[in-house]
Amino acid sequence: PVTRTFDWTLSLATGAPDGVEREMMVVNGQFPGPLIEANQGDTIIVNVRNDMTTGAGIHWHGIAQKGTDWADGVPGVSQCPIPAGSTFTYKFTVANQFGTFWWHSHMGNTMADGLLGPLIIHSPDDPNVRGRDYDCERIIILGDWMHDMSDVIIADLLTVNGYHNSVAPPPPDALLINGVGVYNCSSVTDTSCTTQSLPEIDVVPNSSYRIRIINTMHYKFSIDSHPLKITAADDTAISGPKALHQLPIGIGQRYDTIIKTTVGTDGSAYYVRAAMCAASIANVPSNYDITALAVLRYVATGSKATTTLPSSTDWSDSHDPLIASNPPTTVVASTVMTSVFGFITNSALQSIAHFFWNSVTWTNYIYKPMLFTLKNGGSLNSSIITHAIFPSTGAADIIINNHDGGIDHPYHLHGNAFYLVSRGSGLLTAPEYAALNTSSFNTTNPLRRDTLVISRGSYAIIRIITDNPGVWPLHCHIGWHLAVGKLAAIVVQPAAIQDLSVPAAATALCDASNIPAGDTV
Numbered sequence: 001p002v003t004r005t006f007d008w009t010l011s012l013a014t015g016a017p018d019g020v021e022r023e024m025m026v027v028n029g030q031f032p033g034p035l036i037e038a039n040q041g042d043t044i045i046v047n048v049r050n051d052m053t054t055g056a057g058i059h060w061h062g063i064a065q066k067g068t069d070w071a072d073g074v075p076g077v078s079q080c081p082i083p084a085g086s087t088f089t090y091k092f093t094v095a096n097q098f099g100t101f102w103w104h105s106h107m108g109n110t111m112a113d114g115l116l117g118p119l120i121i122h123s124p125d126d127p128n129v130r131g132r133d134y135d136c137e138r139i140i141i142l143g144d145w146m147h148d149m150s151d152v153i154i155a156d157l158l159t160v161n162g163y164h165n166s167v168a169p170p171p172p173d174a175l176l177i178n179g180v181g182v183y184n185c186s187s188v189t190d191t192s193c194t195t196q197s198l199p200e201i202d203v204v205p206n207s208s209y210r211i212r213i214i215n216t217m218h219y220k221f222s223i224d225s226h227p228l229k230i231t232a233a234d235d236t237a238i239s240g241p242k243a244l245h246q247l248p249i250g251i252g253q254r255y256d257t258i259i260k261t262t263v264g265t266d267g268s269a270y271y272v273r274a275a276m277c278a279a280s281i282a283n284v285p286s287n288y289d290i291t292a293l294a295v296l297r298y299v300a301t302g303s304k305a306t307t308t309l310p311s312s313t314d315w316s317d318s319h320d321p322l323i324a325s326n327p328p329t330t331v332v333a334s335t336v337m338t339s340v341f342g343f344i345t346n347s348a349l350q351s352i353a354h355f356f357w358n359s360v361t362w363t364n365y366i367y368k369p370m371l372f373t374l375k376n377g378g379s380l381n382s383s384i385i386t387h388a389i390f391p392s393t394g395a396a397d398i399i400i401n402n403h404d405g406g407i408d409h410p411y412h413l414h415g416n417a418f419y420l421v422s423r424g425s426g427l428l429t430a431p432e433y434a435a436l437n438t439s440s441f442n443t444t445n446p447l448r449r450d451t452l453v454i455s456r457g458s459y460a461i462i463r464i465i466t467d468n469p470g471v472w473p474l475h476c477h478i479g480w481h482l483a484v485g486k487l488a489a490i491v492v493q494p495a496a497i498q499d500l501s502v503p504a505a506a507t508a509l510c511d512a513s514n515i516p517a518g519d520t521v
């Protein structure tokens with residue numbers, strides 16, 4: 001194992017990923033941001049210089065951060081924001097994980113302004129390795145895009161009228177594949193708008209490719225005429241289906257797939273499709289073009305992409321991991337977490353839309369990170385943050401209810417890949433959970449992942465091993481929902497949190513001198 005150091009500068013820049021110019025946030029001038037690539041066991045150091053005008057925090061999605069909760073990158077939870085004009089260093093070791101991950105900003109919803117990129121961990125333990133199981137790799141990042149800065153959208157969402165007269169978070173202005181989208185310029189007056197050509201992904205004939213799909217929007221993904229052999233869900237290698245044609249993929253999730261290019265078709269081109277799932281977004285206009293396209297081109301000569309629609313065989317979360325792991329069949333603790341959309345009456349007696357966990361909407365006091373409260377022996381205020389405390393090591397069940405009749409949500413847990421042991425329609429109360437026949441739970445090598453889509457009005461039971469002391473966010477990965485309160489905390493071993501070592505620079509981020517004037521909380 002080695003230490004790999006990355007030097008990043010965060011800055012504001014003008015960009016036009018979908019052809020429409022706007023201000024955005026970039027790392028080292030790039031969008032999507034730079035690749036972090038390492039081997040299992042390596043230590044990763046990222047020196048982050050914040051040349052923007054607002055605070056920053058970068059999260060390494062899916063990395064367990066065992067013993068390094070301070071590097072998890074969530075303002076208000078595990079750190080204070082990195083102030084504008086200063087530098088902060090993240091340092092963590094990727095001990096027992098490999099696969100496809102990503103990084104993104106966790107400050108407000110500024111990942112929607114451009115702060116995201118891929119994080120790939122290689123390992124000889126990976127059941128699929130280059131040279132033996134496939135020839136080459138490609139990364140495909142799917143995303144959505146707005147023409148307004150995220151702080152403008154969030155400020156509007158927190159008013160009576162909402163954003164563009166809707167209190168529900170907005171459908172995207174454009175969809176992006178590897179940072180490129182095609183916006184129809186005839187619908188805007190902005191003369192700087194340019195209609196772009198489709199992004200292209202080059203491959204050679206008669207080869208096999210591991211396609212690492214990183215997703216930041218709800219999509220169904222497919223490649224015309226190329227069946228997808230799924231080899232990993234998030235960072236869990238699976239033995240799963242040989243020939244899927246269409247892969248539903250929730251925000252924050254990743255899949256690795258292997259495709260084979262065919263013989264004798266130089267110059268052929270096929271559409272890569274990312275069709276937005278309307279099930280996961282409110283108020284999609286009926287005339288909305290909901291499929292993003294890219295071109296998979298067999299290099300040699302150019303030719304037109306074909307238009308063969310995929311036949312639909314969908315992924316389901318029931319496939320077995322390749323490296324077997326059975327969760328304990330008995331648990332030492334459990335908690336019910338119910339998320340719902342609702343309203344709060346503000347001091348001006350207006351009803352403002354928020355998301356809630358167990359009736360509490362997360363109020364993000366970014367200069368009082370929960371990690372530091374717990375480290376100093378304090379406790380969390382239940383009226384500010386819904387949280388469960390798991391005091392000792394063992395297995396614990398988290399029952400997640402999606403009490404939202406409208407849409408499906410992607411739930412992400414930090415610090416842990418969880419076992420999916422059960423799911424069902426309707427909502428589950430604590431007594432109903434206690435009365436369940438646990439022999440019906442899947443405790444024989446169930447799927448493990450860090451992000452799970454739970455359909456409207458249904459529940460999932462996820463099992464974790466509480467051996468990673470820290471305060472781990474459980475949140476909806478739709479950034480707008482997160483920004484208006486949809487975050488709960490799973491507190492693992494509060495006594496051991498007090499013993500975690502935290503670098504002085506992390507503590508210093510919360511010094512009074514780093515708090516901008518007017519930001520008192």
Ligand code: C2O
Pocket residue numbers: 059061104106252412414473475477
């Ligand atoms: Cu992808 Cu809380 O993170």
